[in-house]
Amino acid sequence: MAKTVRVLAGVVALPEKIEEVESLLHALIKETRKEAGCVQYELLQNRDDPAEFTFVEEWEDDSAIDAHFARAHMQTALSKAAHLLAVEPGIRRYSAVQ
Numbered sequence: 001m002a003k004t005v006r007v008l009a010g011v012v013a014l015p016e017k018i019e020e021v022e023s024l025l026h027a028l029i030k031e032t033r034k035e036a037g038c039v040q041y042e043l044l045q046n047r048d049d050p051a052e053f054t055f056v057e058e059w060e061d062d063s064a065i066d067a068h069f070a071r072a073h074m075q076t077a078l079s080k081a082a083h084l085l086a087v088e089p090g091i092r093r094y095s096a097v098q
Contacts, residue, residue: 003095004039005065007057010090017084018051024077024084025053031073037064051086065093 013021025043032041039058046052059065068074081089 005059005062006094006096007055007059007065008090008092008094009055009057011053011055011081012086013051013053013084014086015051021051021053021081021084024080025055028073028077031071032068035064035068035071037061037067062093 011021011025022045029041029043032038037060039060040056041058042056044054044056046054057065059068078089
C-alpha cells in the first residue's frame with residue numbers, strides 16, 4: 001500500500017488583511033476537496049495570532065499535489081494573495097513515520 005503525502009501549508013496575512021485572506025483561503029476548500037487525490041484539506045487559524053493560517057492536507061501522492069497547484073482556482077488564489085501576505089507561503093510535504 002502506497003503512503004499518502006501530508007502537507008502543512010502556512011500562510012501569514014498582513015495584519016490589516018486578515019479577514020480578506022481568511023475569505024480567500026476559505027474559498028479554496030470546496031473546490032480542492034473535489035480534486036482527484038485529495039484525502040483531507042482543512043484550514044486552521046492560530047488562536048494566539050489570527051494572522052496565521054495553516055492548511056493541513058493529505059494527498060494520495062505527489063502528482064495529486066502538483067496537479068492541485070496547477071489548477072485555476074489555486075493559481076487565482078495565489079495571484080490574489082500576493083499583496084495580502086506578510087511573507088511567502090511556507091509549504092512542506094511530509095510522509096508519516098510508522
